[in-house]
Each structure stands twice: as structure tokens, then as C-alpha cells.
Amino acid sequence: MSQIDRLSELICTQQSKTSFTCGGSIAVRTDKNDPDVSWVANPTEPIHSRPINIFWASKDKAEVNNVTLPIDGDGESDEKSKLRKLVGDCSPASFGRGLTDVLDETYRRAGKMNLEDFASSFQPADFGLIQHIEQTLLPSVLSNKENSFQAKGLIAELYKLNVYSGPSGHFKAHVDTPRSGSQIGSLVVSLPSKFSGGSLIVRHGAEQVDFDWAATSGSHVQWAAFYSDCEHEITKVTDGHRITLTYNLHAVDLVGGVLLANPVIDPKTLPLYGLIESLMRSTEIAKGKRIGIYCSHAYAHTSNIAKKRLPHHLKGSDLILYAISKHLGYSVSVLPVLDYDRGFDVVGTRLHPHRNIVNELDDEEEDRYLNEIEPYWDHRRVSNIIWLNNHHHGEGALSYATYGNQPSLGWVYSHAVIIVSDEGDGVTEVSETDSEEGIGSENDIGSRRDIGFRRKISSDEDTDSE
Numbered sequence: 440m441s442q443i444d445r446l447s448e449l450i451c452t453q454q455s456k457t458s459f460t461c462g463g464s465i466a467v468r469t470d471k472n473d474p475d476v477s478w479v480a481n482p483t484e485p486i487h488s489r490p491i492n493i494f495w496a497s498k499d500k501a502e503v504n505n506v507t508l509p510i511d512g513d514g515e516s517d518e519k520s521k522l523r524k525l526v527g528d529c530s531p532a533s534f535g536r537g538l539t540d541v542l543d544e545t546y547r548r549a550g551k552m553n554l555e556d557f558a559s560s561f562q563p564a565d566f567g568l569i570q571h572i573e574q575t576l577l578p579s580v581l582s583n584k585e586n587s588f589q590a591k592g593l594i595a596e597l598y599k600l601n602v603y604s605g606p607s608g609h610f611k612a613h614v615d616t617p618r619s620g621s622q623i624g625s626l627v628v629s630l631p632s633k634f635s636g637g638s639l640i641v642r643h644g645a646e647q648v649d650f651d652w653a654a655t656s657g658s659h660v661q662w663a664a665f666y667s668d669c670e671h672e673i674t675k676v677t678d679g680h681r682i683t684l685t686y687n688l689h690a691v692d693l694v695g696g697v698l699l700a701n702p703v704i705d706p707k708t709l710p711l712y713g714l715i716e717s718l719m720r721s722t723e724i725a726k727g728k729r730i731g732i733y734c735s736h737a738y739a740h741t742s743n744i745a746k747k748r749l750p751h752h753l754k755g756s757d758l759i760l761y762a763i764s765k766h767l768g769y770s771v772s773v774l775p776v777l778d779y780d781r782g783f784d785v786v787g788t789r790l791h792p793h794r795n796i797v798n799e800l801d802d803e804e805e806d807r808y809l810n811e812i813e814p815y816w817d818h819r820r821v822s823n824i825i826w827l828n829n830h831h832h833g834e835g836a837l838s839y840a841t842y843g844n845q846p847s848l849g850w851v852y853s854h855a856v857i858i859v860s861d862e863g864d865g866v867t868e869v870s871e872t873d874s875e876e877g878i879g880s881e882n883d884i885g886s887r888r889d890i891g892f893r894r895k896i897s898s899d900e901d902t903d904s905e
């Protein structure tokens with residue numbers, strides 16, 4: 440098989456496997472260890488790290504030690520003896536075999552330190568590491584149809600500090616045990632400490648990636664992330680100490696996390712909270728009005744999966760307005776509103792996927808096809824919405840073929856809106872209130888002639904709207 444065929448096969452048939460692992464390195468700049476100088480790169484300089492401090496409890500837990508990596512120079516030094524103490528304070532690392540934890544130095548020869556006994560100044564989030572891993576590994580997890588995750592982000596949970604020392608530290612081929620249902624992989628961070636050998640080899644099916652960190656081990660933080668089902672091994676460390684931090688990677692609902700039952704972010708801290716609270720208590724709302732906000736970001740709100748994505752994929756101010764209203768106990772819905780210019784709003788009962796109406800309609804009779812289109816798009820006519828802003832992004836809600844002097848394609852657009860009301864449950868309530876008020880009764884056909892709506896007349900080639 441040629442290389443092109445091989446790549447093409449990987450891309451076409453095994454998309455989920457093409458990105459089973461990723462990794463990189465961050466240079467450690469010992470010359471920039473000045474607390475008053477920002478260590479975050481300017482655009483012309485690659486990101487680098489300050490030296491890394493490790494604090495740990497001695498074996499008898501009587502004292503706290505610390506060492507700063509990397510250690511300069513080859514001769515004997517205080518820092519070198521501290522490093523030896525760190526290695527000495529580790530206990531032998533076990534591994535899972537079946538349901539038991541076993542110590543077997545022919546399989547794994549390493550030291551470990553548990554979370555309660557150490558702390559380090561290295562934080563993966565400082566370097567955008569988590570976002571890199573999210574971009575590389577998460578899409579395949581999400582595109583796996585059997586996977587029910589609707590997760591949008593990763594959390595790296597620090598798990599252990601390990602030391603693999605020369606001349607015989609190693610870990611034979613194994614698969615990590617996921618420690619919860621949300622764990623999708625592991626992250627290994629190699630701290631700046633000189634060693635030889637000790638490659639991490641990660642395999643998935645016939646593919647294999649070799650993370651050979653030895654050459655720059657003394658000056659760089661190096662990292663690798665991989666899926667839980669990847670077999671991996673660490674070849675023999677022949678010299679020095681290979682010091683790693685391992686993390687469990689969990690897929691979690693982070694985007695839209697403010698909408699979770701127990702959000703980490705408190706909606707009350709958002710500056711708009713008080714404003715919305717008092718607006719919703721105003722007399723207007725007491726009279727049965729509701730608030731409508733046109734979403735300020737573009738969402739594919741007429742796609743087939745819009746119903747699943749929204750409101751969780753709301754962004755920025757849209758997410759904030761939604762979350763605050765929800766937190767205040769109001770009923771909040773994300774719905775489409777047709778781009779009709781009338782004295783009332785045509786609000787969809789849910790986020791409808793775009794529809795192409797196949798009936799050919801006579802171009803000369805605009806009002807007739809409005810009558811014919813509307814049954815395809817479940818909606819309510821509403822006149823009690825107080826709009827707080829103007830619309831931004833329209834998206835094709837309906838398209839239909841017409842024939843007049845020449846065949847053409849007409850479009851009706853919709854906007855995604857957030858509707859906040861102080862009663863009932865969003866959509867249904869909108870309709871009930873409307874019919875009570877007699878808005879948009881079905882006898883109202885005469886006035887349909889005035890409907891001004893946006894139409895895009897295009898030639899036949901344009902008919903594929905999706």
C-alpha cells in the first residue's frame with residue numbers, strides 16, 4: 440500500500456483512530472526566573488515555563504522538602520541531593536493485574552508518590568495544554584456514535600508522581616485502568632530532569648507513536664496524552680531520573696457549564712444578574728409580557744441537531760442571559776422566530792430543522808405560499824414579547840420552489856431567540872397565552888397579504904441549501 444493510500448485509508452475509514460495520541464514540549468527558561476517578569480510568551484517567542492518547584496512530605500511525614508527542576512550543572516550540589524531525597528522518599532509503584540494491585544519489578548520498576556504527599560508548581564492549564572488535548576482527542580470521542588457523551592471539555596485530574604530511574608526503570612506494555620466512567624484518557628508530563636532511554640511508546644491498532652524525550656529531558660517539560668484504550672509502555676531508563684506527573688483525563692460538560700445543576704460558576708456573580716432580576720419584576724412582566732433576546736452569536740439553529748446542542752452550546756452574553764434567567768426560576772426557551780415583518784412574531788414551537796418544501800408554488804401569489812408554508816413550520820403568533828435587542832444572524836428556515844416567469848427558489852429566514860417568561864414552561868405557554876389573547880387566530884388570513892418577508896430568489900443550481 441502506498442503512503443498516500445495508507446493515509447487516505449486512515450482518514451476515510453478510521454477517523455477516530457488517527458488522533459489517538461498527541462504530545463509536545465515546553466522549554467524551561469532558568470534565566471527568566473524573575474517573579475516580576477511575565478513568563479508567558481509574547482507572539483514572537485514560543486511559550487516557555489519557569490523552573491518547576493516540587494514540595495513533598497518525607498517518608499515519616501515529619502518534614503516538607505522541596506526541589507527546583509531543572510538542576511543546573513553536572514557536579515554535586517544541594518539540589519542534586521534534594522533530588523536524590525525525592526527519589527528515595529518514593530515508594531515502589533504497583534500496577535493492576537486483574538482485580539489486584541501487584542508489585543512486580545520485572546513488569547514495572549518505578550517509584551511513586553501519592554497526591555497527599557506532594558505538590559508541584561506545574562499546571563497544565565497554564566500552557567493551554569488542556570485546550571490542545573481537547574482539540575486533538577475530544578472530537579473523535581464525541582463523533583463515536585456509540586458514545587453517549589455530550590461532553591464539551593476535558594479536566595485533567597492529577598493522579599501520581601512517578602520516578603523511573605536508571606539503570607533499569609521501566610513499565611512493560613499495559614492499558615491504564617479508567618478510574619471513572621468519564622475518563623477518556625491519560626496525560627503524562629515529564630518534568631525537566633536528565634535521563635537516557637525511557638521512551639513512551641503508545642499504540643492503537645497498527646499505529647504506534649514513540650515519545651522519545653531523553654535528548655531534551657534536562658531542559659524541557661515534555662508531555663503526551665492518549666486514549667484509555669491505547670496500549671503503552673516505557674522502555675528502560677538507562678541513566679538519570681525520569682520524573683513524571685500523571686493525570687486522568689475526564690470528558691465533562693464544561694461549555695455551558697453554568698447551566699449545570701451544580702455549576703462551578705455562580706450566576707449571581709454575573710453583572711447582569713440584578714438587572715434581569717428587577718426587569719422580570721417590573722409591571723410589564725406582571726401584565727403577561729415576556730422578554731425576548733435575539734442571540735448575538737451565530738448558531739446552526741436550523742440544523743438537525745440544533746435541539747440537542749442548544750441551550751448548552753450558547754456562548755458569551757447569550758449563555759449568561761439564559762443562565763441568569765434560569766437561575767432566577769423563570770422559564771427560558773431557545774426558539775426560532777421567523778424573519779417576518781409584521782405586527783406580531785411568528786415563533787416556532789421548537790428548533791425546527793431547515794425544510795425544503797417540494798410543492799411548487801406560484802410566484803405570482805405570494806400570500807398563497809405563505810399560507811402553504813406555515814403548516815410546515817409549527818409556530819405560534821405572539822405579540823407580547825418585549826424585545827431587548829435587534830436581530831443579528833438569520834438562517835434559512837424554509838425554502839420552497841416557485842414557478843412564475845422563471846423557476847426560482849424562495850427562502851424564509853429565522854433567528855434564534857431566548858424567550859424568558861415568568862409562567863409555565865416556555866413554548867406551550869406562549870401558545871396558550873396567545874390564543875387566550877386572540878393573537879394570530881386562524882381567521883386572520885386577510886392580513887397575511889401585508890406580510891413582508893425576506894426572499895432570496897436564486898437560480899436552480901442554488902437549491903442545495905444544507
Ligand SMILES: O=C(O)CCC(=O)C(=O)O
Pocket residue numbers: 601610615627639671673683685
Ligand atoms: O510515564 C509514562 O510515560 C507513562 C506512565 C504510565 O503508563 C502509567 O503511569 O500508567
Ligand SMILES: [Fe+2]
Pocket residue numbers: 613614615671
Ligand atoms: Fe500507563
